[in-house]
Amino acid sequence: MVKAVVLGAAGGIGQPLSLLLKTNPLVTELALYDIVNTPGVAADLSHIATPAKVEGFLPPDDGLKKALKGADVVVIPAGVPRKPGMTRDDLFKINAGIVRDLATGIATTAPKAFVLVISNPVNSTVPIVAEVFKKHGVFDPKRIFGVTTLDVVRSSTFVSEILGDLSLAPSVTVPVVGGHSGVTIIPLLSQSSHPLPSNLSQDKFEALVKRIQFGGDEVVKAKDGAGSATLSMAYAGAEFTAKILRAVKGEKGIVAPTFVNLSADKTSGDALKKEIGKDLEYFSAPVELGPEGVVTIRPLGKLSDYEKKLVEAAIPELETNIEKGVSFIGSSKL
Ligand SMILES: NC(=O)C1=CN([C@@H]2O[C@H](COP(=O)(O)OP(=O)(O)OC[C@H]3O[C@@H](n4cnc5c(N)ncnc54)[C@H](O)[C@@H]3O)[C@@H](O)[C@H]2O)C=CC1
Numbered sequence: 001m002v003k004a005v006v007l008g009a010a011g012g013i014g015q016p017l018s019l020l021l022k023t024n025p026l027v028t029e030l031a032l033y034d035i036v037n038t039p040g041v042a043a044d045l046s047h048i049a050t051p052a053k054v055e056g057f058l059p060p061d062d063g064l065k066k067a068l069k070g071a072d073v074v075v076i077p078a079g080v081p082r083k084p085g086m087t088r089d090d091l092f093k094i095n096a097g098i099v100r101d102l103a104t105g106i107a108t109t110a111p112k113a114f115v116l117v118i119s120n121p122v123n124s125t126v127p128i129v130a131e132v133f134k135k136h137g138v139f140d141p142k143r144i145f146g147v148t149t150l151d152v153v154r155s156s157t158f159v160s161e162i163l164g165d166l167s168l169a170p171s172v173t174v175p176v177v178g179g180h181s182g183v184t185i186i187p188l189l190s191q192s193s194h195p196l197p198s199n200l201s202q203d204k205f206e207a208l209v210k211r212i213q214f215g216g217d218e219v220v221k222a223k224d225g226a227g228s229a230t231l232s233m234a235y236a237g238a239e240f241t242a243k244i245l246r247a248v249k250g251e252k253g254i255v256a257p258t259f260v261n262l263s264a265d266k267t268s269g270d271a272l273k274k275e276i277g278k279d280l281e282y283f284s285a286p287v288e289l290g291p292e293g294v295v296t297i298r299p300l301g302k303l304s305d306y307e308k309k310l311v312e313a314a315i316p317e318l319e320t321n322i323e324k325g326v327s328f329i330g331s332s333k334l
């Protein structure tokens with residue numbers, strides 16, 4: 001029996017993500033929480049002929065607690081998305097408080113659940129969830145994840161486009177490390193499962209790196225005020241959730257890049273800090289998943305000189321983003 005909960009389930013990401021989770025045969029119960037519209041979304045999804053029993057909850061009558069009761073995995077796409085001209089960090093003002101309150105609900109109702117944070121800015125919202133859990137004495141860094149899968153999905157697609165064969169996209173894998181905003185998104189293209197064409201010019205290579213780093217802006221611009229990536233994010237969120245659920249079921253060797261607290265596994269976390277040359281509390285790296293969450297954090301491995309520079313360039317912004325999330329809870333009354 002697996003209960004999955006989506007917080008922010010009526011939104012642009014929440015609805016298609018809930019649809020994809022409803023089609024995951026490992027999910028037997030699906031609870032949808034939002035401040036609006038979840039009864040309708042739940043009724044609609046409940047007609048799909050798959051095992052999950054679907055229920056919708058709203059804030060009145062302790063809806064959040066009821067949705068979270070007995071949760072095994074909680075996915076959070078609640079919060080406002082960007083409009084053109086905004087950075088993810090500009091969302092902090094509104095989303096930090098939303099994520100804090102939802103994390104409080106999880107910490108008090110389902111403290112053992114795996115928490116998958118989609119709400120931006122991920123580099124800050126993940127520390128917010130962790131700090132709330134610390135304040136409630138239930139922090140387990142093995143169970144809290146920032147969802148950076150969309151960066152991995154984009155890399156697979158954009159690399160296959162450069163290779164001139166989109167049918168390769170599902171099998172192209174590129175580790176993407178660091179964080180989830182602009183220069184903190186670091187694609188390790190030298191480790192791509194499918195090497196780039198040897199005659200690719202440096203200009204085209206750098207444009208590819210930029211496109212992966214700023215893929216979110218491409219969608220924000222195209223949607224022209226109507227929000228940011230929702231459908232590709234729902235796909236990515238469902239993929240990452242499926243990996244967590246397969247690992248929980250005992251499948252071995254499941255690895256996914258995700259933004260985690262580096263104390264999740266002390267030995268490998270400390271080794272990663274050495275590799276990046278900085279004592280950061282959080283970093284996105286390929287993580288091996290098991291029934292209890294993080295098993296080990298994989299090393300970045302051999303980097304090109306260009307990639308080493310990308311890591312150096314990411315560190316100051318990551319440090320600031322992480323600190324902003326941590327101190328928000330430090331100063332919050334819970
Ligand atoms: N991690 C990633 O790669 C990505 C993250 N995002 C982020 O995901 C978030 C959601 O994006 P969209 O779905 O496009 O936005 P949206 O506005 O379409 O949906 C957000 C939903 O959250 C709900 N909500 C607001 N406050 C809430 C609360 N206190 N409790 C429960 N639900 C609440 C809203 O009612 C709405 O239904 C944004 O912060 C966006 O930046 C978006 C794309 C990729």
Ligand SMILES: O=C([O-])CC(=O)C(=O)O
Pocket residue numbers: 081082088120150215216217219220228229
């Ligand atoms: O760009 C945004 O604001 C949404 C996001 O995180 C992404 O698409 O990667």
